Amino acid sequence: MKPTIKDIAAKTNLSIATVSRVLGHKQGTYSAKAEAKVLQAARELGYRKNTVAVELVKKRADVLAVIINATPTNFSTDIIDGIQERAGQLGQQVIILYAGNREAPLQHQAINTALQRNVSGILLVAIEPDATDRELLQAAQVPFCFVSLNLDDQNIKSVSSNNHDLAYQATEYLIAHGHTRIGLAGIDDYHTGRQRLAGYQAALANHQIMADPAWVQRGNYSYQAGQAALSPYRSLGVTAVLAASDMVAAGLLTAAQGQHLTLPQDLSIVSIDGTIICDITTPALTSVTQDFREIGRQGVNRVMGQAAQTIIPVTLTERASVAELDQLETK
Amino acid sequence: MKPTIKDIAAKTNLSIATVSRVLGHKQGTYSAKAEAKVLQAARELGYRKNTVAVELVKKRADVLAVIINATPTNFSTDIIDGIQERAGQLGQQVIILYAGNREAPLQHQAINTALQRNVSGILLVAIEPDATDRELLQAAQVPFCFVSLNLDDQNIKSVSSNNHDLAYQATEYLIAHGHTRIGLAGIDDYHTGRQRLAGYQAALANHQIMADPAWVQRGNYSYQAGQAALSPYRSLGVTAVLAASDMVAAGLLTAAQGQHLTLPQDLSIVSIDGTIICDITTPALTSVTQDFREIGRQGVNRVMGQAAQTIIPVTLTERASVAELDQLETK
């Protein structure tokens, strides 16, 4: 039988109330002698507090639930690092609930799990909520925040990079390097994808470039999506591509090399994310780099009612996957 | 105020016991009429069961805790997929606790968190336990299992690939391709590393190859460890390297390309893991591929007292990072 405070009380001839007080560090409510006896007994008995009982009586769990899915891309550990860091500072434990591969039932289940445990907040990392998810979350009185995803509804808390700006910057960068036939590969048709698409289109429009709709190749941010995007681009004469994620960029890159293209001369790539994947490929991928740790930290702030920054700036990291386009071609 | 079964009882003029029975699907203990009334009332009130209270009275949480750390390598999602799959079949929820970057205090904290919640089992993914961790786990009566890590102590449950065999196979493969000066890069000095080292050494010995101790370059399975290993190998005349992880292989590869070496002609690499990283690099990495999903599944079996396989076979996946060594050199 696991020891309880009752056992400690019996052993020390104190009441469970006193035991509870010293174990709860309610300073000033117990004597040094009581403290010593209780601590000693607790050690001897191998006592461990039953968090479940505490949560029941306090009607509150100092726990942040993080819901993630198996993103085909791989930035989540950085976000979680940031979340863990900030949560620790605010005295919150973090539990991660895994929602599978964007599978609706698993997402509901994860949200329900969190809700049934009186968590103090829910962080949804790169989760596209469906209608049920939204109802579930809004019906509960638990604060929640979307992380690395920005819903259109401004009443719903979120922390992410500015997707519009991010795509805009990357596209401008390619234009500045002489490219005019610029693809956008791997985006989905949800919030993040639409926002990036808009940024991309805005940059092209700003430079009077008439975009061919076929330059946009949808996908799910995965390696496979990148691979699939290559062949359309070859027939379209696209010289540079903005990849929706590092994984998409990697897929494009290996597909291109499979076709014996030389990078970046035959195809320039800018990828979005800037994870370690960018260093691994040959050539290394120039990227718009997101500050995932900071996104995680601010997500915690947001959900815990602290002052928080909701749009996290990105930086353009030059590596080796973009070539200056020979201007002769375009004349 | 969140509604409780008491509210449902009041609304339906039934006792809380009956409400609890229908909500708990204790078939045969309640009438169809009672069921209808309770379900209706629950829906109207937006009732959600308080898992914390249930766990307290049942003294048991149908929850599996998975403790992971920020591995520099990236196989964990596959393991978690496998865990989640099997746990779902056994009616267990899964919560993931994050133990940071092999930081001892965070590991203890994660274990304590799990223990304080009466979880039905603990799965430690790629965690090297220190003495405190082991005491903590063994003092509790909660079943636990190390996953993707095989302690020497056979009394402690674990599920993993056979590290000795894995390194042996890979080394033999390189020998069969004519290599005799073979490095081993990125392994740590704990269980996994030692087991792989032994397999590597056994294969060399089996072919009467006198190994130079400097062929073994320690590390922590990271990209950086791979990069750091290159320069020693160049001066040693090593022609092939067994990398301790895909990330190590990637580091080795980009470092080699940074030195203008041509792969695989100038350096052959076999990596361990076989994640998607192997496809991303140029050339693609030949690997000893672990079945991480299966490792996850069997880990659940093990900890839930089901029949389980504890050693999961590996397969050698040929890609493009190993060259047949010109036999003239060795004559």
Next chain:
DNA sequence: TGTTTTATCGTAAACGTTTACAGTTGCGTA
């Protein structure tokens, strides 16, 4: 008809804590 069985339900205790409130000391002060 009376008796037994069955189906259904309610009462109340229990799970391991926290905490409001009410004691009980012992000390300082008048």
Next chain:
DNA sequence: TACGCAACTGTAAACGTTTACGATAAAACA
């Protein structure tokens, strides 16, 4: 000496469920 007060401790209720046990009424049986 008596009083007030501070410091400490104990009693008991509460958190939201589950479940053993007993109660009730209807159905089945003789």
